[in-house]
Structure formats: structure tokens, C-alpha cells
Amino acid sequence: MLRPDPLRDVVLIVDDAPENLSILHTLLDRSGYTVLVATDGAGALDRARRLPPDLILLDAVMPGIDGFETCRQLKEDLQTRTIPVVFMTGLTETEHILQGFQAGGVDYITKPIRPAEVMVRIASHLRNSRLVVQTRAAMDAAGQAVVAVDPNGDVLWMTPLALSWLRSSLDAHGRLPAELCSWLHDALEAPEVRPFELMAASEQLVVSRLRPGAQDEELLLIQCKAGSPGPAALMQAFRLTPREADVLYWVALGKTNRDIADILGMSPRTANKHLEHVFEKLGVETRTSAARMALNVVTRRSMQ
Template identity: 50%
Template sequence: MTERLPDRSLSDVVLIVDDVPDNLSLLHDALDEAGYTVLVAVNGESALQRAIQADPDIVLLDAVMPGMDGFEVARRLKAQPGTSHIPIIFMTGLTETEHVVAAFQAGGIDYVTKPIRPQEVLARMVVHMQSARQARQARNALDAFGHATMAIHVTGQVENSRAVWQTALARELMQRYFDAPPAHVPAELAAWLQAQSQLAAEGREPTSLSVVRGERQLVFSLQQRTSDDDWLIVMREVSDAAAVDAVLQAFRLTLREAEVLYWVAKGKTNRDIGDILGSSPATVKKHLEHVFEKLGVETRNAAASLAIQKVRALAPWHGG
């Protein structure tokens, strides 16, 4: 029999994971009285199953359990795109520094120490659930508009960087270009982000990253830095080789000039084009001046109009 999913329109859903019945009972009663829908799990395996099925708003996770401990549960939840967004508060009697560090490294957002004080847990939950709800709404909006966006947590070690969340389109593109697991950040992408950190520290403009696969390329642009170590990036796929070649042939331009004219005709600014081609806006402007001279025009609109007229007969033109 399939377990009925909780109705989150009625209340927020909390998953408590603990192998000690007294702890479960204490928290369950306090959360139920506070108006939450409460789910429980007594081991790591059932915790993963319930989190995947119910998509709780937050997880209260015991760190030390027989079998699969809380650290491994957290790592697995954060590695799955369907559960990586769920905030995790660890519950632990282990207050030594290495255990606290392990909790955060595993993906925890906070921790409380045992013996559990329900009112403290409730207060911490409210803060983290509000932030998670706002983040979820933002992700849903990006998905609705078809944006390929992801947030990446960058650490000192490139190999330890991980995707905090990503929209469905971003997940699809990462799989297609890198064949990467959901939370994995390829080395070249992590290295590029670390380079952006250095540029930001020096007060310099960020650069873009282009990853080429055959005639297609995926362009990464830095959107903003959401915290000291979290970066929000946008990616877009470029697969317009035929149209660019048609522009090149029609006007006897260089390849880079043809690329610039193509993107001008699609309404992109010099900064946009620089991001796509991995050039500075000043370099794009210089290429565009050469294009104007070769086409015998003086404005962007005139160049774009001429390009569209000439190319429409030679290659499929996809507006955008």
C-alpha cells in the first residue's frame, strides 16, 4: 500500500530522524502541538525513503545512529536533485569540533545539542524554513521561465565544490555536456569559479566560460555571489554554427566578425556577446566597427536588418 503524502497546503512538513524513541516522542509532540505535519524515521534507510516520497520542508537528523549514520544520510540527500534543497538540522550529543565540522560538510545548515530543547529547535526551524521557502520559490520561477541556473558552493579544494541546487534545464545541460552526477561540479567549472573569486577580490570584471562539444557550446556566466562561498551562475547553449557560417559567407567577414554580427542581429548587447564569445565588450565593439565598415552601415539596427535579410535565404534563422 502506498503511503499517503502529506498535504503541505495545510501545514509545513517536518521529518524527524532518530533511533531513540524518547527523542522522537518529545519532538513529535512539540511539533504537532505547534501545528506541523510530522513524519518520523528510525534509521538512515527509512529516512531517505521518506524524504524522497514526502519532500519535507525540513529534516531534523540525528547524527549518530546504528547502520547508516546521519552524516551519510545528509550526504545522500544533498547528492539527489529531488532532495538537495531540503534544509537539514543535525541533532547531536557530540559537540567536539570535528563532529560539528562534519555536520556542516555533510550538508547540514545548523545543529542543536542533546538533550533536545524543543523550543530551541522550533526557533531555529522557523528561520531556516523561511529561507528555504524563498529559495524554492525563486527556483520555481526560474524553471517556469526556462532559465538554466544553478548555485555552486565553492571551497578551497576544487574537487570539494558542489552544486547546492539547480533548475531542471541546468540539470539537463550538465548531464548532456559533462555526464555529471546531480551535485557534482566538473573540475573545469570549479576552477573557473575559483578564478572568478580571484577576479572579484581584485575588483575586476568576471569572465565567461565556454565548453565546446562538437558544433554545440555551453556558455557559463556569473550572475551573482549569494554568500561568501556560494555562486549563482547562468548557462545557455549555443548551437548556431550554420547561421554564423551563412553570415560569414554572405558578407566576407572573419569568423569572429560573423559571430558578433549574428548575435547583434539576435538583439544581444556588447556585454552579452562578450559573455557568449569569451571576449570583453571593448573587443566586441572593435569587431563591430569592422563589420559596419564592410557592410557600409553606421548603426546596429542597420547591420542587423541587412544580416537578417541576407541570411534568411541561406540558413534557418531562429530569433531570440
């Protein structure tokens, strides 16, 4: 699903009270935001996954899946994990406030809502989020496979290239493999620890600490081991985007568009569109010709 307007920040409001939805929708719309709404936790999860918003205003107390559980599920999904969640509720006891932050919220607004306060907090969190997004986009554009994790090894975010390499190695909750988490623990204690080698997605990968990130993030750099073929080499050789390089890599391994779509988490139609762009950049018309050119890059790398 396409974003309604790429120049407007998208805010998802989740509240089971129609009057609250109406007030907030009007307030945000007049302030220039694109507004999505959901009246329960299940609806919020569905909307956030189909069209990830830039920020979520989430009521804590709702029938069915309450706001705390909704937030926990959002933070368990790599697609929605980085969306800032601001809780809204009439619960003001310390234990409820702590529960919101423990579930993954970044802020807590008490009801009745004060419009000026809401708008200032939304603007602040969107500003912070935008800086993070721009940093990741710069890394992605540079063809870097970077993963941000917390000290326990939980993945906070990763660039598309890193995801394409590590997808098959992550567990159901998006955590890094146990052996890599163990290495990270050692690396935090002793910075001179050697880089970690991992076999994933038919790649021999080398993982090293890049630098500490913001808010207890650890940034890990993922690279293909010297002599090992990979999308990064194809991206550099043919001036491809990270996604185009991923598609060409799997074409060279004999995968169909449907296989590639499943591996990379996209639709077959999207995979085909990326492949069309690859053909254009390589100046070829068939998968066989594209695969041959990709394999030539692999051969040159292995001889270096």
C-alpha cells in the first residue's frame, strides 16, 4: 500500500472511544498530518503492518488486546519495531506508567488530552525519529549492511541488505542467533575480540562492532568474507540499489521470482519490477545473461 502523501508524516490513532478519535483526528489533520485510525489492538496491528506510520498514539485501556499488549507485539515485529509509540490513558499510577515504558512506549500522555501538549510531544518524537530514519537511509544508500541491537542481542533495526543476509538466521522474535549474541556479550566486555564469522543465506559473513549507537544501541557491521560472493559486490559492480543487488544475487543462484519474493519478503510483482531495472542497468534482456554477468563478478572476486 502506498503512503497517501510522502510529504506528510503519518500518525495512527488507536482508541475505542469515538469522541477521542474525532478530537485527535481533527487536531492532527489541521496540523498537516496524514491520519489513520483503529478502534482496537487487532486493527492497530493490521494497519501498522500494512502501512507503517511515522508515530502511533495508543490508548492503553481497550477491550480485547489492550494497548500494552498491542505495543509489545509491535515491538516484536521487525517491520514495526522502530515506530515510536505514545500512550494515552487516564491511568496515572506509577505502575501503569512504568508498564507503558516497559512495553516499548516512548512517552505517556494522560487524559483528558491537552491539545497543545499533544502536538508538542508528537513533533518532538517525530523529529527524533526522522533523524534516525535519515541515518539508516544514508547507510542503506551506501550499500552498508548494518544491524542495531540492544546489549541483549535483540534487533532494534537493520538496513535492507543486512536483513536479506540475516533473515534466515533470526528466530521467531527477531533475535540474533545464540552464538552471535554470546560473541556480542564478549565483545562488550573486551573490545579487542575478533570479528564473528557466520554462515547465513549461502554467505560466509563477518560481523564486527561498528560503534555504539544512541540509547544503548550497538551497531554491527555485516560484511561478506573475502572471496565470498554477495549482493554488495554486485551492487558495486553494476551500480545497483541494495534491493536490485539482492534480486540479481538470487537470480544467479537459479531462484525464480516467486522464490526470490519469499526470500526477500516482497511480492513476485515487486521482484519482477526490480529485475526489470537490473536488466536495464546491465544492458541485457534475459535472466541467463544477467546471471552470467553476476557470476563473472563472483569469479573475479574469488581470483583476487
